[in-house]
Amino acid sequence: NGIQREEGDFMRIIAGKWKGKKLNTPPDSRIRPTLDRVREAIFSMIAFDIPSSDVLDLFGGTGVMSLEALSRGANSATIVDNHKDSVTLIKKNVGLCGANAQTTIFSGDYRDFLAKINKTGNKFDIIFVDPPYQGEMVKEVLEEIDKNDVCGRNGIVILETARDFTPPEQTQHFIKIKEKNYSKTKISVYQIQQKEI
Secondary structure, X not given: OOOOOOHHHOEEOOOOOXXXXXXXXXXXXXXXXXXXXXXXXHHHHOHHXXXXXXXXXXXXXXXXXXXXXXXXXXXXXEEEEOOHHHHHHHHHHHHHOOOHHHEEEEEOOHHHHHHHHHHHOOOEEEEEEOOOOOOHHHHHHHHHHHHHOOEEXXXXXXXXEEOOOOOOOEOOOEEEEEEEEEOOEEEEEEEEOOOOO
């Protein structure tokens, strides 16, 4: 590694049992951690959904979204990323929080992960989606989540995009219930539509 970092380069957990815990930040600009104020806004929007939830982060980056959720009372976190450097960073940050027992890390493409989970029948209560490329990829990710049926009965998807991007109002199984802009970021919250039994 060998990169000397300034004090200000560290991220911190904002709230919960690990409040103030420093996390490692990425050595390059390709991994974009969610800014503190945006992260705070997201967790304020979903505060009542977090306790005892099972969380999935499809583009883990640093792992900070999952670790923030665990700090605030989530039951488990599954973090997916297909970049080796990101996976190494996620493992370090999970270790710093002593969260190994609550965390599963999947190194690979998010589509492979969703297909694999679909076969197990496992479901998630909260899914974080912050894709590295906007536009068509956002639609594709939402469609893959739809197709693989990985969201629990009252599950939500938190989509993070550029402020000037217009995400879909709904997909086959999800409908947008909240949308807020923070600085250059747009946060969209989708709720699963109850399926008929």
